[in-house]
Amino acid sequence: MKDTDPIDTLIGLMARLPGLGPRSARRAVLHLIRKRGPLLQPLSEAMTEVARTARECLNCGNVSTSDICPICTDEGRGNGLLCVVEDVADLWAMERAQVFRGRYHVLGGTLSALDGVGPDELRIPRLMDRLGAENVTEVILALNATIDGQTTAHYIADQLEGRVSVSSLAQGVPIGGELDYLDDGTITAALNARKRF
C-alpha cells in the first residue's frame, strides 16, 4: 500500500496517540472500518467538533468548549474553596470522586529548574489574581506526591502565606491498600499523620 493511502495515513496518526503503538493503531483502524456506521462516523464528527470548539478556560485552565468553563461559571461552586491541580487529568480525577464542590485552578505543570519551568510558565500569577476576585478563603493544594509536585506545592504555599488559608491532600494508606505492598515513604507518612482511633 502506498503512503498516500488514507487508511495508512489514519494508522500513522492513530499510532501517535499515547497508549497506542503501530500494532494497536492498525487493530483500532480495522475495527473502525468494520464499525463505520456505529463508531467511525460518530468519532470523526466528535473529533471535528472538539477540534473546532475545545479551548482552555481563561479563568482556571480547564479544557472546555467555552471561554469560561462550566465549573467556573457554576454559581453553586463559588464557595471560597479553590483546589490547585497540576493538569486537567487531575481535575477530572477529582471530579470523578464527586466530593469537591468548589472551583479548580490548573497549573499546567510543575516548577522544574531542569526543564526551565518557572512560576510564569505555570498559571501561578493568575492564581494570585483569583484570590481576591473570587473571595477565596482556602486554597487546597492537590498536587501529585512527587518531588516536583511537592516542590511546587511548597513554592505556592510560600506565596500564599498570610493571604489565605492553605491546605493539602492528606497522605497515607490508600483505601483498600495492604501495608505489605506499600512503599516506605507512604508508611512513614501514614504513621506520622496517625489519628486517634
Place this chain on the structure above:
Amino acid sequence: MKDTDPIDTLIGLMARLPGLGPRSARRAVLHLIRKRGPLLQPLSEAMTEVARTARECLNCGNVSTSDICPICTDEGRGNGLLCVVEDVADLWAMERAQVFRGRYHVLGGTLSALDGVGPDELRIPRLMDRLGAENVTEVILALNATIDGQTTAHYIADQLEGRVSVSSLAQGVPIGGELDYLDDGTITAALNARKRF
C-alpha cells in the same frame, strides 16, 4: 461536566476502540486537545476521509479505498499464487514481511459450528470463482495455527482437491525462538517437519 459535552462524547467513543479503556481514552483526548494543530485536526480529517472512502475489495475482501484493491489490480501480482488469510490484519502482516508477491483472499473469519459460521458466511464461494478467473496455480493457506483456523484450512483444502495445488505455511520454531519457551505442540510440529541440515 454534562454528557452532551463534545469532549465527553469524544472520550466515550474513543473508549470503545480496542486497546483503549476509559482511562487511556481520557489521556488520549487530553493529548489530542493539547496537540490540536499537529494531531487532532489531521486525525479528524483522516477519519472523515476513511469513513467516506473505505470499503471491502469486491474481489479479495481486503480493505481499500477503491472497489478493487491495489493488490488485485497490480498486474505484477498475477503470478498464479493466491494466499488465503482469515482477516485483513493477517494480510497486512504478510505484506509487512515483503516476501509474498502474489494475491490474497480474505475469508473474513473461520468456520465455526458454535457461532453458526458456515462456508457461505465466509468468502469461500468467491474463492472458488477466482481459481479459474485468475488462472490460480497454487493456493497457500495462511490461516492461524488455532483449532478454528486449521479446521477451516482442512475444509478449504478438501474443496480445492483436484482443482489446484494447495499448500500451507510451515509450522516450527519461530526465528529467534528459544526451545525452553516453546509449547509442546510447536516442538512436536518442528520435530515432525525436521529438515536435513
